[in-house]
Amino acid sequence: DMKVTQMPRYLIKRMGENVLLECGQDMSHETMYWYRQDPGLGLQLIYISYDVDSNSEGDIPKGYRVSRKKREHFSLILDSAKTNQTSVYFCASSLRTKEVFFGKGTRLTVV
């Protein structure tokens, strides 16, 4: 069954703590993405990865970094989380010109 798996699904962190969001896919897709979604703002692209160690900034990369050491795994890291990073984070993957498949999201609350 083809899928994108995100862990954890829910997370509460204190301001200033580090946050690691993990994502895996079993479809051998070369391209992976991290988005955040806030009410009224739609999906905003944080980072895109074209393959292992080939990452590019999206529209809102500030405050985030990513790591992709294996094709099937893509991590989003928040160093010293801020309250304005409270959001729902979606990981996704695709082949280059094909449809993008999304994970179920991680709801992050920074208090």
Next chain:
Amino acid sequence: AQKVTQTQTSISVMEKTTVTMDCVYETQDSSYFLFWYKQTASGEIVFLIRQDSYKKENATVGHYSLNFQKPKSSIGLIITATQIEDSAVYFCAMRVSSGSWQLIFGSGTQLTVMP
């Protein structure tokens, strides 16, 4: 620049009827790919259907079909025999090479199907 526009913020229809959701796109690329996604109440984002710009035939998957009007840069989503569970937010999206193949989303249309 690339852009996807959905002007319908929300639509309400009666169950078992047909609904069309509009989407227009802007791109200078000669080849591009168009998609429709559904976001359910639980937040899950599901891929529904895709249209490749070089294909003249409208794509159809189950009770979803597309009305692709290339000269008008329009890609409407048609849902026939709507069901209550079709209630969701529907996003139109586009991928183009000049946009580094990033998925460019419209703002979404909230569909409510009433019994």
